[in-house]
Amino acid sequence: MVKSGTVGRMSEATVIMTGKLDPRSGWEARSCPIARAVEAVGTRTAFLLMREAFYGTTRFDDFALRVGVSEPVAAARLKDLVTAGLLERVPYQDPGQRRRLEYRLTPMGSDFFPVLAALMRWGDRWLGPSGVQMRHRDCGAEVGAGAWCEAGHPVAAGDTELAGRPAPG
Amino acid sequence: MVKSGTVGRMSEATVIMTGKLDPRSGWEARSCPIARAVEAVGTRTAFLLMREAFYGTTRFDDFALRVGVSEPVAAARLKDLVTAGLLERVPYQDPGQRRRLEYRLTPMGSDFFPVLAALMRWGDRWLGPSGVQMRHRDCGAEVGAGAWCEAGHPVAAGDTELAGRPAPG
DNA sequence: CTGTATCCCAGCGGATACTG
DNA sequence: CAGTATCCGCTGGGATACAG
Numbered sequence: 233m234v235k236s237g238t239v240g241r242m243s244e245a246t247v248i249m250t251g252k253l254d255p256r257s258g259w260e261a262r263s264c265p266i267a268r269a270v271e272a273v274g275t276r277t278a279f280l281l282m283r284e285a286f287y288g289t290t291r292f293d294d295f296a297l298r299v300g301v302s303e304p305v306a307a308a309r310l311k312d313l314v315t316a317g318l319l320e321r322v323p324y325q326d327p328g329q330r331r332r333l334e335y336r337l338t339p340m341g342s343d344f345f346p347v348l349a350a351l352m353r354w355g356d357r358w359l360g361p362s363g364v365q366m367r368h369r370d371c372g373a374e375v376g377a378g379a380w381c382e383a384g385h386p387v388a389a390g391d392t393e394l395a396g397r398p399a400p401g
Numbered sequence: 402m403v404k405s406g407t408v409g410r411m412s413e414a415t416v417i418m419t420g421k422l423d424p425r426s427g428w429e430a431r432s433c434p435i436a437r438a439v440e441a442v443g444t445r446t447a448f449l450l451m452r453e454a455f456y457g458t459t460r461f462d463d464f465a466l467r468v469g470v471s472e473p474v475a476a477a478r479l480k481d482l483v484t485a486g487l488l489e490r491v492p493y494q495d496p497g498q499r500r501r502l503e504y505r506l507t508p509m510g511s512d513f514f515p516v517l518a519a520l521m522r523w524g525d526r527w528l529g530p531s532g533v534q535m536r537h538r539d540c541g542a543e544v545g546a547g548a549w550c551e552a553g554h555p556v557a558a559g560d561t562e563l564a565g566r567p568a569p570g
Numbered sequence: 571c572t573g574t575a576t577c578c579c580a581g582c583g584g585a586t587a588c589t590g
Numbered sequence: 591c592a593g594t595a596t597c598c599g600c601t602g603g604g605a606t607a608c609a610g
Contacts, residue, residue: 264449264452264524264531264533265520265521265522265523265524265525265528265531265533266448266449266452266517266520266521266524267449267452267524268524268528268531269520269521269523269524269528270445270448270449270520271445272524272527272528275445275601275602275603276439276440276444276602277602277603279435279439280433280435280436280439283433283435283436286558286561287563287566291571291572292571292572292573293571293572293573296572296573301603301604302603302604302605302606303572303573303574304573304574304575304576304603304604304605305602305603305604306573307572307573307574308602308603309602317527332571332572333572337558340527341558342557342558342559343523343526343527343558344523344558345548345556345557345558346519346522346523346546346547346548347516347519347520347523348435349519349548349556350515350516350518350519350546350548351434351435351438351439351516352434352435352438353434353515354434354438354512354513354515354516355433355434355435355436355437355438355441356434357512358441358486358509358512359434359437359438359441362433362434362437362565363565364433364434364563364564364565364566365563365564365565366561366562366563366564367550367561367562367563367564368550368552368554368556368560368561368562369560369561369562370554370560371550371552371554373550373551373552373554374550374551375548375549375550375551375556375561376548376549376550376551377515377519377546377547377548377549378515378546378547378549379514379515379518379519379544379545379546380544380545380546380547381536381537381540381542381543381544381545382542382543382544382545383537383540383542385537385539385540385542387514387518387537387544388511388514389455389506389510389511389512389513389514390511391537391538391539392455392535392536392537392538392544393535393536393538394456394533394534394535394536395533395534395535395536396531396532396533396534397456397533444581444582444583445582446582446583460591460592461591461592461593462591462592462593465592470583470584471583471584471585471586472592472593472594473583473584473585473593473594473595473596474582474583474584475593476592476593476594477582477583478582499591501591501592502592
């Protein structure tokens with residue numbers, strides 16, 4: 233989000249890169265990639281806008297309508313996402329039409345896809361089937377998401393060890 | 402979040418399952434698994450609490466300290482996560498100590514792991530290396546995350562087709 | 571069609587104080 | 591150690607109106 237505020241008192245010096253977070257646990261802002269990722273994307277609405285982008289939405293109106301937020305909110309969150317580098321506004325021109333701008337995923341934004349895929353799979357599994365299916369265009373098989381180690385093993389929660397994390401407390 | 406509010410005006414009848422969202426796009430609350438997943442987890446803080454749970458944190462104080470939120474906030478979000486079914490409070494007793502409660506991941510919560518893994522990988526790749534490494538306990542290899550289809554192909558953004566989504570607009 | 575400006579409300583979160 | 595109670599400010603978000 234790269235915004236000020238939200239976390240009450242904190243010196244400017246503690247704000248690194250994507251920002252803020254508590255001096256008590258220096259861990260947060262400096263190191264934790266999850267914290268930084270959530271921070272970079274922003275709010276719930278931003279997540280949904282990213283979803284729309286993956287679904288192929290490019291026009292402002294469609295973003296607002298399909299995500300179900302008001303125009304001012306859509307404008308603000310889209311701007312945030314552009315600032316964060318996940319989306320970009322590119323001009324285009326349909327034949328015979330005037331010049332327009334559309335929102336498109338940057339490489340950084342495109343690479344966010346596994347997060348959305350993982351969320352989709354989890355939601356379908358634990359919150360009841362949604363009736364929505366995502367298929368691989370090339371082969372038609374359904375798309376899943378998960379974690380694995382570089383040796384190729386699937387990795388579940390608890391199968392991991394962390395290194396490089398600052399001592400807690 | 403399973404909370405009221407936030408979305409201004411909307412009849413109770415439109416609130417389905419995990420809640421709220423705009424009647425304009427019936428799609429939201431009913432179908433979109435991503436919207437429901439984000440909704441179920443809740444806020445930024447809830448994400449970070451889930452991260453801590455995966456890192457092995459079980460005690461209230463540690464959650465508050467390591468996530469960097471005040472006790473009231475930690476209490477509220479942890480309660481939400483328990484209500485949502487991601488965490489559970491289980492009693493335990495160390496020898497010679499009094500009875501305690503600890504927060505533990507439910508199966509539903511454990512299965513959220515791929516989302517966190519994907520966020521971690523994305524954060525490290527696009528927001529700069531964090532210095533944190535997650536390794537597979539069994540083999541020591543680093544853990545990644547991504548999407549693939551059931552035929553085994555890796556799937557990137559744009560390689561997908563959606564089915565079952567209500568017509569937008 | 572693609573936004574911006576303004577006003578208002580409500581939830582999240584910080585701080586402090588207090589209980590078991 | 592594990593919370594709860596209270597107060598208060600900030601940001602996100604809805605609604606409406608207006609602009610390029």
